[in-house]
Amino acid sequence: MxxxxxxxxxxxxxxxxxxxxxxxxxxxLSFSISATSRPPRGTEQNGVEYYFLSPDEFREKIKNNEFLEYEEVYTDRYYGTLKSEIQRITDNGxxxxxxxxxxxxxxxxxxxxxxxxxxxxxxxxxxxxxxxxxxxxxxxxxxxxxxxxxxxxxxxxxxxxxxxxxxxxxxxxxxxxxxxxxxxxxx
The missing domain is CATH 3.40.50.300 (P-loop containing nucleotide triphosphate hydrolases)
Known part of the structure; x- marks a missing residue:
């Protein structure tokens, strides 16, 4: 790993x-792309700047223990690190x-x-x-x-x-x- x-x-x-x-x-080195429940800004693209999720999708991933860490910064505005993102990078060496x-x-x-x-x-x-x-x-x-x-x-x-x-x-x-x-x- x-x-x-x-x-x-x-x-x-x-x-x-x-x-x-x-x-x-x-x-x-590969940059760990965070997940967020906020909508994309400007030219931001899913899987490039962030993984964009709805608040419900984010909460479902929390419930399924898919985050290494996360924080609800404001009501329904989450940011976090998906375990799958770390796995994706380390699996490729x-x-x-x-x-x-x-x-x-x-x-x-x-x-x-x-x-x-x-x-x-x-x-x-x-x-x-x-x-x-x-x-x-x-x-x-x-x-x-x-x-x-x-x-x-x-x-x-x-x-x-x-x-x-x-x-x-x-x-x-x-x-x-x-x-x-x-x-x-x-x-």
């Missing part, structure tokens, strides 16, 4: 950029990379133990995180404040991860992550 790489971080910490960087390296929230990351690590490496990408500071979110220009001041409050909570989970990558300088963080991941995959 392949190995699993779990990446979690507050919004704006650089997690997705680092995950995309690793996917471009020659590490035999691949290693799985996850981009998940901190709670999901902790659940996956608990389930897979030493077969998984959990990495927390930490922003340099809350002030730097606020600056990055404001610079994106995609969220209102209220949404940014909510993300900052959530980030402060998420940072308290960092000690539960195998590795903490302090992302003050993206190039340095990428090099550190590549070294840690490469070592783990060779063990």
């Amino acid at each position: 392949g190995k699993l790489l779990i990446f979690s971080a507050p919004s704006g910490a650089g997690k997705s950029t680092i995950v995309n960087y690793l996917l471009e390296q020659d590490l035999n 691949g290693n799985v990379i996850f981009d998940v929230d901190v709670v999901g990351g902790c659940h996956i690590k608990e389930h897979y133990g030493d077969k998984a490496l959990s990495v927390f990408v930490e922003p340099p500071s809350i002030e730097a995180l606020r600056y990055r979110l404001e610079k994106r220009g995609t969220d209102s001041a209220e949404v940014i404040q909510d993300r900052i409050a959530k980030a402060e909570y998420e940072i308290t989970f960092a000690p539960r991860f195998d590795v903490i990558i302090h992302n003050e300088n993206l190039e340095v963080a990428k090099a550190e992550v590549l070294a840690v991941v490469s070592k783990f995959l060779q063990e």
